[in-house]
Amino acid sequence: MRKNIFPSLTTTTQLRINLAAIQHNYTLLKKQFMGEELAAVVKANAYGLGAQQVSQSLASIGCCHFFVATLDEGMKLRAHLPDHQYKIYVLNGMPPYSEKIFYEWRLTPVLNTYDQVKTWANLCTELDKKLPCNIHLDTGLNRLGLDEKNIRFLSQNPKILEDIDLQYWMTHLACSDQENHPMNTEQKERFMQHLAKLPKAKASLTASDGMLISPDFHFDMGRAGVALYGVNPHPNSKRNLKDVVELYAQILQVRDVKPEESVGYTASYTTKNPRKVAVVSCGYADGYFRSASNKAAMYINEHRCPVIGKISMDLTTIDVTDVPENLLHPGRAVEVFGRNNSLNDFANNAETIAYEVLTAISQRAQRIYS
Ligand SMILES: *Cc1c(COP(=O)(O)O)cnc(C)c1O
Numbered sequence: 001m002r003k004n005i006f007p008s009l010t011t012t013t014q015l016r017i018n019l020a021a022i023q024h025n026y027t028l029l030k031k032q033f034m035g036e037e038l039a040a041v042v043k044a045n046a047y048g049l050g051a052q053q054v055s056q057s058l059a060s061i062g063c064c065h066f067f068v069a070t071l072d073e074g075m076k077l078r079a080h081l082p083d084h085q086y087k088i089y090v091l092n093g094m095p096p097y098s099e100k101i102f103y104e105w106r107l108t109p110v111l112n113t114y115d116q117v118k119t120w121a122n123l124c125t126e127l128d129k130k131l132p133c134n135i136h137l138d139t140g141l142n143r144l145g146l147d148e149k150n151i152r153f154l155s156q157n158p159k160i161l162e163d164i165d166l167q168y169w170m171t172h173l174a175c176s177d178q179e180n181h182p183m184n185t186e187q188k189e190r191f192m193q194h195l196a197k198l199p200k201a202k203a204s205l206t207a208s209d210g211m212l213i214s215p216d217f218h219f220d221m222g223r224a225g226v227a228l229y230g231v232n233p234h235p236n237s238k239r240n241l242k243d244v245v246e247l248y249a250q251i252l253q254v255r256d257v258k259p260e261e262s263v264g265y266t267a268s269y270t271t272k273n274p275r276k277v278a279v280v281s282c283g284y285a286d287g288y289f290r291s292a293s294n295k296a297a298m299y300i301n302e303h304r305c306p307v308i309g310k311i312s313m314d315l316t317t318i319d320v321t322d323v324p325e326n327l328l329h330p331g332r333a334v335e336v337f338g339r340n341n342s343l344n345d346f347a348n349n350a351e352t353i354a355y356e357v358l359t360a361i362s363q364r365a366q367r368i369y370s
Pocket of ligand 1: 041043091172206207208209223224225226227
């Protein structure tokens with residue numbers, strides 16, 4: 001008799017992560033690359049989906065390059081991917097005094113300042129080993145990376161690069177979520193101008209969105225993050241990415257609300273006529289943003305159930321007036337995101353982007369891998 005009942009008695013939300021779909025998305029993107037590498041970006045615990053599970057499943061289909069954000073993430077990932085063939089790059093660069101840890105854990109720093117380049121070169125000299133690194137050139141994002149002045153200095157003093165094993169020149173685009181934004185080409189051209197004046201090495205320009213714009217943006221390695229996790233960075237262009245995540249919660253209680261009554265904190269929603277309301281076991285502490293109150297929707301089978309009232313910490317109230325009675329019982333699973341409800345749609349309602357939605361799904365949601 002447990003049919004249609006939430007599959008766990010003890011947890012209230014469940015994040016289903018389809019590793020086969022992540023593999024499909026990697027293979028799909030990789031097919032567009034002609035001999036160039038495709039790296040997987042697994043920072044922030046693979047956008048909340050589990051760096052170990054995601055990386056190991058991609059490694060099993062031939063992915064050898066992985067990007068994390070921090071040294072700590074790199075060390076954890078190295079423990080799961082101990083073989084030398086797996087390259088782990090740390091995007092946030094090399095904090096002061098950390099260079100030996102990079103060496104000991106076989107992590108490749110993405111050097112973001114001239115000082116970091118110097119520190120790495122000194123370590124190479126000290127150990128008498130050419131150690132691998134990337135160097136990040138800023139081309140207009142004005143975030144991490146060497147600025148124009150330091151790039152010029154490096155191009156005039158290239159000797160420092162003779163001691164290190166430079167893997168990739170890197171840069172990162174500011175506006176590639178918009179396919180036709182003029183900055184995309186401007187940054188690409190600025191990158192190529194810099195490369196022409198610097199010692200030869202492979203180059204890496206773009207994240208998921210840029211690589212989908214055109215092969216001109218591929219260079220020698222792409223860095224795919226969000227597209228692997230099923231989010232189309234250009235929702236208006238058709239891609240064949242497979243959905244990866246589904247978040248389910250359950251009905252805790254169903255109640256009838258009379259006309260002219262309010263629902264939830266701050267009484268932000270008032271009924272005009274009699275409504276049936278389900279209280280669902282998912283709130284902002286699970287990553288269901290309060291800013292989507294009175295805007296987002298959940299689904300019970302194919303029935304759309306608008307969120308009414310404020311989303312609270314552990315609970316959300318949805319309007320189930322039009323849902324058949326036999327689907328409205330405590331323990332009934334409710335789709336928070338998934339087949340009917342894309343992360344992009346929820347993100348729009350919450351006035352954010354799918355990246356933030358993914359990385360905010362809290363540890364309270366039980367992870368189920370398939
Ligand atoms: C996060 C990040 C990526 C991956 O971005 P997606 O848009 O998720 O594909 C690639 N490169 C850099 C430098 C990043 O910070």
